[in-house]
Amino acid sequence: MKKTSHSLITIVAIFAAAALMPFVLRQYHLNMLTEIIIFALYAVSYNLLLGYAGLLSFGHASFFGLAAFATAVAITHIPGLSIWSAILISMAVTTLAGFVLGGLLLRHKGAYFALLTLAFNSILYAIATKWHSVTGGDDGLSIARPDLTLGFTTISIAGLTNFYYLTLIVLGAAIIFCWYFTKTSMGQTVLLMRENEERMKFLGYNTNISRLILFVFAGAVAGLAGIFYTFHFQFVSISAISIDMTTTVLLIAFVGGTKKFWGPILGAFVYIILQNFLSDITDRWPLLMGLIFVLMVLFVPGGLSDVISNLRQKIFGRKNNKNGKLTTAEELKS
Amino acid sequence: MNEFLVFFLHGLAYAGLLFLVSAGLTLVFGMMNVLNFAHAAMYMLGAYFSYTIVMQMTGQFWMALMICPVILFVIGALVEKFLLRRVHRYGHVQELLLTFGLAYIITELVKWYWGNYPLAINVSGFLNGTVSIFGLIYPIYRIFIFICAVLVGAVMSLIIYKTRLGIILRAAVNDSEMANTLGTNVPLVFMGVFAFGAALSGFAGVIAGPLLSTFPGMAQEILLDAFVVIVVGGFGSLGGAILASLIIGELQSFGVLLFPKLSMALVYLLMAAVLIIKPSGLFGEES
Numbered sequence: 303m304k305k306t307s308h309s310l311i312t313i314v315a316i317f318a319a320a321a322l323m324p325f326v327l328r329q330y331h332l333n334m335l336t337e338i339i340i341f342a343l344y345a346v347s348y349n350l351l352l353g354y355a356g357l358l359s360f361g362h363a364s365f366f367g368l369a370a371f372a373t374a375v376a377i378t379h380i381p382g383l384s385i386w387s388a389i390l391i392s393m394a395v396t397t398l399a400g401f402v403l404g405g406l407l408l409r410h411k412g413a414y415f416a417l418l419t420l421a422f423n424s425i426l427y428a429i430a431t432k433w434h435s436v437t438g439g440d441d442g443l444s445i446a447r448p449d450l451t452l453g454f455t456t457i458s459i460a461g462l463t464n465f466y467y468l469t470l471i472v473l474g475a476a477i478i479f480c481w482y483f484t485k486t487s488m489g490q491t492v493l494l495m496r497e498n499e500e501r502m503k504f505l506g507y508n509t510n511i512s513r514l515i516l517f518v519f520a521g522a523v524a525g526l527a528g529i530f531y532t533f534h535f536q537f538v539s540i541s542a543i544s545i546d547m548t549t550t551v552l553l554i555a556f557v558g559g560t561k562k563f564w565g566p567i568l569g570a571f572v573y574i575i576l577q578n579f580l581s582d583i584t585d586r587w588p589l590l591m592g593l594i595f596v597l598m599v600l601f602v603p604g605g606l607s608d609v610i611s612n613l614r615q616k617i618f619g620r621k622n623n624k625n626g627k628l629t630t631a632e633e634l635k636s
Numbered sequence: 637m638n639e640f641l642v643f644f645l646h647g648l649a650y651a652g653l654l655f656l657v658s659a660g661l662t663l664v665f666g667m668m669n670v671l672n673f674a675h676a677a678m679y680m681l682g683a684y685f686s687y688t689i690v691m692q693m694t695g696q697f698w699m700a701l702m703i704c705p706v707i708l709f710v711i712g713a714l715v716e717k718f719l720l721r722r723v724h725r726y727g728h729v730q731e732l733l734l735t736f737g738l739a740y741i742i743t744e745l746v747k748w749y750w751g752n753y754p755l756a757i758n759v760s761g762f763l764n765g766t767v768s769i770f771g772l773i774y775p776i777y778r779i780f781i782f783i784c785a786v787l788v789g790a791v792m793s794l795i796i797y798k799t800r801l802g803i804i805l806r807a808a809v810n811d812s813e814m815a816n817t818l819g820t821n822v823p824l825v826f827m828g829v830f831a832f833g834a835a836l837s838g839f840a841g842v843i844a845g846p847l848l849s850t851f852p853g854m855a856q857e858i859l860l861d862a863f864v865v866i867v868v869g870g871f872g873s874l875g876g877a878i879l880a881s882l883i884i885g886e887l888q889s890f891g892v893l894l895f896p897k898l899s900m901a902l903v904y905l906l907m908a909a910v911l912i913i914k915p916s917g918l919f920g921e922e923s
Contacts, residue, residue: 358729421863428900432900552733592744599737
């Protein structure tokens with residue numbers, strides 16, 4: 303009980319601090335913060351697969367990019383489309399794609415699954431490149447952010463500050479919902495499936511359905527991040543659905559650490575700030591990011607969040623998650 | 637009729653290249669259970685080393701064909717010994733991530749050193765010539781590719797199924813602990829397998845250089861087709877790789893002839909169909 307109120311206080315504090323940011327930060331940094339929130343949600347959705355279910359996907363950009371394109375295409379072709387309808391359409395497209403891809407690919411495990419997700423990501427990328435009349439091909443699509451209609455009033459989100467607040471509220475809520483999801487019995491089922499699937503089957507759980515639901519859910523959340531990516535840059539190009547976008551989310555999740563829920567959020571902060579910093583000083587920043595990634599795989603397989611919680615454990619002597627895997631202790635013991 | 641023959645031969649040449657790339661991939665996967673995402677990046681390295689050797693240093697294509705696999709063999713051995721083996725105990729996810737990261741780094745290094753634009757590699761002499769087949773003038777080089785693939789496939793099958801080395805290999809795969817106890821140096825075997833896979837990818841890269849253009853995106857291009865080959869043929873199956881390479885090579889070739897706009901889609905439709913009907917692939921064992 304005490305733990306829940308702890309988390310609640312933390313969440314409120316983070317939101318309050320984030321709400322003050324437009325008064326503190328300059329435009330450039332506020333821009334960066336918006337991007338961080340978007341990528342944090344994207345990485346959190348990825349970690350639902352990797353950290354919680356143990357599913358290594360190399361095709362998460364499929365959902366991110368599909369939603370990003372769906373938004374841009376819908377806004378371009380349907381005049382007067384409200385922002386909510388645009389979001390709804392794109393989420394519907396991603397959810398549908400999640401069902402199709404999940405149905406086809408989830409029968410496979412481990413390396414097979416990784417390879418197949420990569421293959422399907424590449425197919426979508428190829429389609430986006432070739433289908434010039436819809437996606438704009440290499441040129442991409444430019445859009446203007448539609449106004450935010452709230453029924454009683456309409457707010458323009460063309461300016462950065464308003465858009466930042468919208469992003470903070472919607473995506474922040476989505477991140478909290480993901481956290482809540484991991485605490486539900488559904489989320490716990492997925493966790494236990496990772497530990498011992500056979501046993502879960504014996505206990506009468508339909509593990510295939512659970513995995514499919516998780517896959518679709520993670521895809522839809524990644525889609526939401528993709529939608530805001532399009533809104534943020536007011537532009538979408540084929541890079542949104544490319545393998546590089548999957549690499550990005552992998553890097554973020556991995557740098558932050560997949561063993562904690564907040565790992566990928568931390569990762570998004572580190573990644574975006576580091577990327578901005580490195581790209582200022584050298585054109586070879588992708589190489590440096592790659593080196594950092596490989597070094598982390600070799601020497602810090604738990605990511606930064608693991609390092610931090612180990613430190614905290616050493617300093618405060620607090621009891622930590624036993625084997626370091628994502629769990630809620632009580633559930634696994636029983 | 638002539639047109640049909642041309643496209644058939646084109647398909648064979650591409651099938652040969654596909655087999656050379658996917659053979660190494662499927663070998664490493666079948667033996668070590670590691671899906672090497674860096675395989676295509678090593679193939680690209682092979683092509684670029686070949687560019688340096690042929691176009692900038694010697695002018696001899698044969699030199700590249702002999703030297704590049706050796707370089708890649710060494711690189712593969714080093715990668716296995718100092719990187720892959722370290723993360724092995726963390727599990728398969730870490731191994732995949734490592735090879736993925738390596739592929740990323742190699743691509744960036746290639747862009748840095750050779751530039752982010754296409755380079756042409758020319759072959760000279762005998763290979764640059766043409767030959768007449770049923771009255772059709774056809775470049776020797778493409779036929780050479782197919783012959784190379786047949787030779788590599790034959791040698792690999794012979795080694796794996798007919799020699800003592802093959803027995804050791806299969807034993808190490810089947811039960812590595814038991815093989816280790818009985819005196820086989822299993823880590824050395826795995827290092828050898830990985831290095832051989834890398835050498836094979838380098839060889840394929842050299843072969844691909846004059847056929848396709850050499851540019852930093854070539855790894856991703858072939859990787860996708862090679863993955864399709866492995867999925868269709870069955871993971872880790874050499875026979876499956878041979879059959880699937882032929883199917884996909886011809887499908888690509890005739891796809892361009894029959895449905896110019898849909899040629900890429902045909903290959904993916906085939907993959908999707910295989911996934912639905914027989915998820916383990918044509919020759920694969922049930923996972």
